Amino acid sequence: MALRSNPTLRQRRLGSELRRMREQAGLGGSELARKLGISPAQMTQMEMAKIGVSPERLRMVASACGCANEPLIDALARMASERGKGWWEEYRGALTIDFLEVAELEAHAARLTFCTTAYIPGLLQTRAYASAVFARLFPPLPSQEIETRTTFRIRRQELVRSGSTPLRTFIHEAALRMQFGGPAVLADQLSALVDDSEQSGISVRVVPFALDTFPGSGENLTFAEGPVPELDTIEMDVSQGALFFDSQADLAKHRVIFSRLDSTALQEEESREFIRSIVKEVKATHV
Missing domain, CATH: 1.10.260.40 (lambda repressor-like DNA-binding domains)
Incomplete structure (x- = not known):
């Protein structure tokens, strides 16, 4: 063999x-x-x-x-x-393994929970915003690679757009204000985020600056729930790529982090109003 x-x-x-x-x-x-x-x-x-x-x-x-x-x-x-190959295998050789493994993790999750501090979660990004996120990398990427990464990210979104996988996300106010592509792109992204938050199976909760504490150490995290708790997985975004953790100690720690986020973040309707207020501010100031 x-x-x-x-x-x-x-x-x-x-x-x-x-x-x-x-x-x-x-x-x-x-x-x-x-x-x-x-x-x-x-x-x-x-x-x-x-x-x-x-x-x-x-x-x-x-x-x-x-x-x-x-x-x-x-x-x-x-x-x-399991014997079949996922759609992400079409991109093997065109993208680094990290991209494929994140898509693989998401495809097999029973539910996804995100915590982001620097940008809107990839599964909720508009095409223009996603492209701007990739365009800001250093050293700069060729335009074709930016397009490939962006198309791949948009394709990943079919998972939650179809309603097959529930999505819960906690977004720090810093991520809501960070501009990728300029104020017009940000305003459109935030408006799309509000629309997404009203869809069945998608929950968006905001963690505002006003909170006197922020659970965890501030990394952009994904908690992918498996068919049983023992098969849950943590994915952490770092500058070098994606890191995956599945020890029971790591899972227990991050369950506590997300539980604290759940108890401190704004509720869904409050979050929508908060995001709408930033959209108005951005449009009034820059657009």
């Missing part, structure tokens, strides 16, 4: 869950391999997602590890049975 050279995000997550299951059982890789009747090398390759694992083999691993978490086992078995 040929080894995978570039396992996908989902394949790597499945492998890490196998490793986590083994470690929680207190078993070494060689010991578990003996129980399964495979070589230690095969066990390592499964955990590193270099080779696939069938749903049947996954259940054998769970049994050998004494795992009794049936909802988790069933969810992992469904992951193991």
Whole structure:
């Protein structure tokens, strides 16, 4: 069997869950391999997602590890049975892996929650705003790459536009005032954000400057809920790309952060009025 050279995000997550299951059982890789009747090398390759694992083999691993978490086992078995490629694979080679993996994460989420401090969440950006976000990068991107990134981002939005995946977002006032592309682009973006916030399945909550505290450390975060809590994932935007976290400690910490945001952010109608007030201000001052 040929080894995978570039396992996908989902394949790597499945492998890490196998490793986590083994470690929680207190078993070494060689010991578990003996129980399964495979070589230690095969066990390592499964955990590193270099080779696939069938749903049947996954259940054998769970049994050998004494795992009794049936909802988790069933969810992992469904992951193991996935064979098709997502639409984002069309962009492999045209965009960096980070872009593809973010789309892959979103496509498999039961619900998405965003916290942004510098810009409007990508799934709610207008084309002009998204293009301006990419155009401000340094060193500057070629115009064709800006167009490719923008088109990819707009295509990602089909997920929430269709209503298939609920979206909840907490947006700091700083992101509402940050200008990408100038005041006219910002005004149009904020007006579109208000329209989106009135759609079923999309919740927009504002965290104004007036709050005396801001939960978390201020990164732009995505909390992607899985079919079971153990398969939730945190994605963090950094200048070098996207970082993914799935340890139970990281998930627990960020659940608290989002819970605090939920208790402190403006409610939905208050948020809409707040955004409308900024639109009026921008238009009166600049447009």
